[in-house]
Amino acid sequence: MQRTVFFISDGTAITAETLGHSLLTQFRDITFRQVRIPFVGDADKANAAVKRINQAGEEDGAPPIVFNSIVDGHISAIIKSSNAVFLDVFTTFLDRMAEALGVAPQASVGRAHGVANLERYEQRMEATSYALSHDDGVSTTYEHCELILVGVSRSGKTPTCLYMALNFGVKAGNYPLTQNDLEDQKLPAFLRQHRAKIVGLSIDADRLAQIRETRRPGSNYASLKQTHWEVDAAESLLRASGVPVFNTTHSSIEEIASRILAELGLQREMF
Amino acid sequence: MQRTVFFISDGTAITAETLGHSLLTQFRDITFRQVRIPFVGDADKANAAVKRINQAGEEDGAPPIVFNSIVDGHISAIIKSSNAVFLDVFTTFLDRMAEALGVAPQASVGRAHGVANLERYEQRMEATSYALSHDDGVSTTYEHCELILVGVSRSGKTPTCLYMALNFGVKAGNYPLTQNDLEDQKLPAFLRQHRAKIVGLSIDADRLAQIRETRRPGSNYASLKQTHWEVDAAESLLRASGVPVFNTTHSSIEEIASRILAELGLQREMF
Numbered sequence: 001m002q003r004t005v006f007f008i009s010d011g012t013a014i015t016a017e018t019l020g021h022s023l024l025t026q027f028r029d030i031t032f033r034q035v036r037i038p039f040v041g042d043a044d045k046a047n048a049a050v051k052r053i054n055q056a057g058e059e060d061g062a063p064p065i066v067f068n069s070i071v072d073g074h075i076s077a078i079i080k081s082s083n084a085v086f087l088d089v090f091t092t093f094l095d096r097m098a099e100a101l102g103v104a105p106q107a108s109v110g111r112a113h114g115v116a117n118l119e120r121y122e123q124r125m126e127a128t129s130y131a132l133s134h135d136d137g138v139s140t141t142y143e144h145c146e147l148i149l150v151g152v153s154r155s156g157k158t159p160t161c162l163y164m165a166l167n168f169g170v171k172a173g174n175y176p177l178t179q180n181d182l183e184d185q186k187l188p189a190f191l192r193q194h195r196a197k198i199v200g201l202s203i204d205a206d207r208l209a210q211i212r213e214t215r216r217p218g219s220n221y222a223s224l225k226q227t228h229w230e231v232d233a234a235e236s237l238l239r240a241s242g243v244p245v246f247n248t249t250h251s252s253i254e255e256i257a258s259r260i261l262a263e264l265g266l267q268r269e270m271f
Numbered sequence: 272m273q274r275t276v277f278f279i280s281d282g283t284a285i286t287a288e289t290l291g292h293s294l295l296t297q298f299r300d301i302t303f304r305q306v307r308i309p310f311v312g313d314a315d316k317a318n319a320a321v322k323r324i325n326q327a328g329e330e331d332g333a334p335p336i337v338f339n340s341i342v343d344g345h346i347s348a349i350i351k352s353s354n355a356v357f358l359d360v361f362t363t364f365l366d367r368m369a370e371a372l373g374v375a376p377q378a379s380v381g382r383a384h385g386v387a388n389l390e391r392y393e394q395r396m397e398a399t400s401y402a403l404s405h406d407d408g409v410s411t412t413y414e415h416c417e418l419i420l421v422g423v424s425r426s427g428k429t430p431t432c433l434y435m436a437l438n439f440g441v442k443a444g445n446y447p448l449t450q451n452d453l454e455d456q457k458l459p460a461f462l463r464q465h466r467a468k469i470v471g472l473s474i475d476a477d478r479l480a481q482i483r484e485t486r487r488p489g490s491n492y493a494s495l496k497q498t499h500w501e502v503d504a505a506e507s508l509l510r511a512s513g514v515p516v517f518n519t520t521h522s523s524i525e526e527i528a529s530r531i532l533a534e535l536g537l538q539r540e541m542f
Contacts, residue, residue: 003372015293022286022340022383023364026376034540038529065371069293085371087364093294100356101274102334105297112293113525117361121523132406159399162433166524185502202520205323253437254384258283258309269305270288 004033004056008049008079010071011110015039016089020067040070041109046078053082071109101169121141122203124169124271134173140190142173147264148194149174150187150238151201152230153221154211156248156256160201162177163253168261182233189243199260200238200245207249275304275327275335279320279350281342282381284309287360288495291338311341312380317349324353342380360387395440395542402436405444411461418492418535419465420445422472423460424492425482427519427527431472434524439532439539453504458512469511470531471516476502478520 005024007017013036024032035056035181056064069089070076080086094105115121133139135158142148147164149157149172157174164170181188191198203211205227212222220226238245244263248256261268276295278288284307295303306327308320327335340360341347351357365376386392404410406429413419418435420428420443426443435441452459462469474482476498483493491497509516515534519527532539 010436012525014525014529014541018286018289019360019364021541023368025382025387026342026361026365026379027368027372027374028377028379029374030372035538036529036541038532038533063371065368071297085367087291087367088535092298092363093358094297096356096358097294097336098296101298101301103298103300106299108297108299110526111296113529114294115521115523124429127386128433131401132429135403158403158436159396162399163437166430166434166437177540187389250386252384252386254283254285255381258285258307258384262307262309265402267306270285270292270307 001061001062002031002033003062004035004060006049006053006064006066006084007034007036007069007070008040009038010041010075010096011038012113013069016067016069019089021063029082035097040075040079043075043078046070046075049079050082053079053084057083064181069112071107073107093234120169120269120271124166127165127169127171128162130171131161131173134171135161137175139173139186140175142190142194142197144171145173145194145197146171146266147260148172148191149201149260150177150191150196150198150204150233152177152182152208152227154208154215155201155203155234156253157201160248160253160256160260164257164261167271168257168263168266169271170261170266170268177234177237181235182230185233185237185240187237192241195241195243197244197264198241199263200233200234200241200243201256202235202238202245202247204249260265272333273302273331274333275306275324275331277320277327277335277337277355277491278307278340279337280309281312281346282309282339282340283384284340285384287338290360291336311346311350314349316345316499317341317346320350324350324355328354340379340383344378367437391440391540391542395437398436398440398442399433401442402432402444405442406432408446410444411446411459413461413465413468415442416444416465416468417442417537418468418531419443420472421448421460421462421469421514422474422532423448423479423498423505425479425486426436426472426474426505427524428472431519431524431527431531433471435528438542439528439537441532441539441540442517446530448501448505448508453501453508456504456511457510458508464510466512466514468535469512469514470534471505471512471514472503472527473506473509473516473518475518475520475523493513 161172432443
């Protein structure tokens with residue numbers, strides 16, 4: 001059985017889609033066709049969306065589910081007139097919040113994922129640029145760094161740094177442990193002085209071999225012998241250095257980032 | 272007046288925070304202190320969270336607002352017992368969805384932002400790696416590219432590419448127009464063959480000068496004369512090449528990404 005799900009918004013639709021996805025993961029036996037319709041800012045666009053919703057319902061033989069986050073009541077009402085299960089992401093909570101806060105909401109469109117606060121937005125762009133210039137040991141000057149991920153090649157450092165920079169505005173660098181570091185069982189001096197900012201990433205050797213195999217098939221770099229040696233050496237080095245270590249094998253970058261920020265007490269707002 | 276807002280989850284809390292942020296933007300006159308408590312997976316952690324909630328309420332002299340996305344009913348009930356405005360991000364919609372779909376939800380924890388689907392997760396990591404290797408014209412082999420952002424230096428290409436790779440698994444490269452390209456008023460040959468994948472980014476010359484000034488203060492690169500010339504030349508080149516052009520001056524990378532995906536018809540699920 002297929003059901004169509006719409007994420008409809010006057011902005012990017014990111015809020016509607018994020019919430020919708022989370023809810024859909026709770027119904028694993030159903031195949032969902034997912035359609036995002038962003039920037040529905042007027043009645044014409046809303047009417048066009050209603051057409052698509054109703055058509056999908058006819059094709060499926062069952063009403064689509066609509067996650068709506070349009071702020072404007074009139075445009076929202078047009079969407080609501082479709083033959084669908086209409087879930088209003090905003091108004092459902094807005095009334096209770098207004099009551100609790102004792103003020104009326106402002107009904108401003110598209111603020112959630114626009115440049116609502118230029119200073120914070122620039123901080124985020126700067127952090128992204130910082131993460132790129134401090135990726136993979138390119139620069140090892142970590143004075144302005146807020147955290148440094150350390151681990152063997154392909155343990156998940158780069159995407160985690162980029163994710164934290166883009167989504168939390170955290171200036172994160174990362175350093176890949178070299179054969180020398182692993183043999184010496186010591187962090188290089190330029191890292192030791194920043195120990196409080198360092199977080200180790202580890203990964204199961206089997207999984208690491210798999211990941212490396214897709215990049216350099218048949219290489220020593222991707223061999224189980226090499227990955228087992230590297231992972232063991234890295235874990236003992238990191239633990240001896242007294243830094244926290246997270247295993248990334250079964251975790252997404254969102255989960256790793258969330259755990260790291262909690263561990264370091266970086267209570268940074270998500271963008 | 273300050274009010275404290277909690278985002279509480281048995282997973283990353285990303286869903287609760289994304290929805291919460293969107294709603295908070297509708298109350299601009301209130302200062303919100305925002306606290307994320309992820310991975311609340313047992314009663315002990317829930318009780319610790321309740322303590323923090325109640326303490327914040329005493330400090331503020333008003334009940335905190337709690338966005339809860341804990342799936343487990345027992346643990347959730349502990350959070351609900353706090354002295355707060357309790358907004359349940361999940362169960363509010365789950366019942367209506369279950370009714371509409373005719374099946375019961377599965378109450379699986381932490382699936383929303385975990386590695387629920389390994390294949391899709393790997394696609395996303397691969398796209399991120401691709402974006403890095405095709406950033407800023409480093410590689411100009413675009414065979415496996417899904418889209419190519421083209422524009423002058425600092426028009427927003429890199430963060431937009433990274434954002435689309437990380438969050439949508441889109442393989443995006445980007446190419447900075449050179450002085451030569453601008454003078455010739457032609458896209459280089461290695462780009463022309465991929466015209467259907469190209470999207471131009473533009474930006475107001477004044478804003479561009481501002482951004483460049485923070486990177487190279489006092490340089491010709493950051494001068495208004497140079498940015499005006501570059502932006503004008505780039506816009507005429509891009510339009511003559513028949514590619515869509517988006518102005519990034521007042522848009523966030525989320526908004527640009529959302530518009531580009533819609534323009535190219537890349538109906539890709541968000542991760």
